[in-house]
Amino acid sequence: MSNAIRERVLNKLREAVGRGDFDVPTPPPLPVQEWSREEKINRLQSMLETMHAEVRRTTHADWITTLKEILRERALQTLVYGPDTALAGVLQGAWENDLPALIPYQQDIESFKETLFNADAGITTTRGALAEIGALVLWPTIQEPRLLSLVPALHIALLEADGIYNTFAEMMGSERWQDGMPTNALLISGPSKTADIELTLTFGVHGPKELLVLILDN
Numbered sequence: 001m002s003n004a005i006r007e008r009v010l011n012k013l014r015e016a017v018g019r020g021d022f023d024v025p026t027p028p029p030l031p032v033q034e035w036s037r038e039e040k041i042n043r044l045q046s047m048l049e050t051m052h053a054e055v056r057r058t059t060h061a062d063w064i065t066t067l068k069e070i071l072r073e074r075a076l077q078t079l080v081y082g083p084d085t086a087l088a089g090v091l092q093g094a095w096e097n098d099l100p101a102l103i104p105y106q107q108d109i110e111s112f113k114e115t116l117f118n119a120d121a122g123i124t125t126t127r128g129a130l131a132e133i134g135a136l137v138l139w140p141t142i143q144e145p146r147l148l149s150l151v152p153a154l155h156i157a158l159l160e161a162d163g164i165y166n167t168f169a170e171m172m173g174s175e176r177w178q179d180g181m182p183t184n185a186l187l188i189s190g191p192s193k194t195a196d197i198e199l200t201l202t203f204g205v206h207g208p209k210e211l212l213v214l215i216l217d218n
Helices: 005-021 039-048 063-074 087-095 109-117 166-174
Strands: 055-059 078-081 101-105 123-124 128-130 133-140 154-160 184-188 193-195 201-203 208-217
Touching: 039 055, 039 208, 055 063, 063 087, 063 154, 063 208, 078 087, 087 101, 087 123, 128 154, 128 166, 133 154
Parallel strands: 055 208, 078 101, 078 123, 123 154, 154 208
Antiparallel strands: 128 133, 133 184, 193 201
16 A cells, blocks of 8 residues: 555545534443352352362361362372461361371472472362352452462362452442452362363363362351
């Protein structure tokens, strides 16, 4: 395209913009989804299980016992955790010799990479969950880096039942995300998956091959 033709085209566009009426209509509000507490738990569990996650409902008093039973059943060798969290104190205080070795994630990634990539499982807390789309929400921190949930073959996530929201918009508004967010937030709906050109889902190709969610519900 010559410069003259290009300039004519741009002039026509500029004239059209100058004459146009560009009042942007206000979009209708998003439909509000509201489920009861029990409905939110059931919906989240159903959607996670559809995406090949394993979900166990337990209580604040019993979750550590449930976790130990699961780990013994699976005969895992190593479990990576964040040592500077409230979760760490519970794990360390209840651990027994026949359970996987507890490995604290307290080194930089270059020094810890080989250990992390060979770990059987990683355990994290969660920020909450979304019943509408069936996803956990994680806010990675220095104490619980995001690689804890993205690298080990099994990701174990603890979720407070009261932290399950109807929708993403409700969670952001209720917790005032606008006042401060981490550098990234993770939405996790199951173990890792990918799809080929025919849209056939394959699970466990990269990242965690399994997701285990413990819902703490009193």
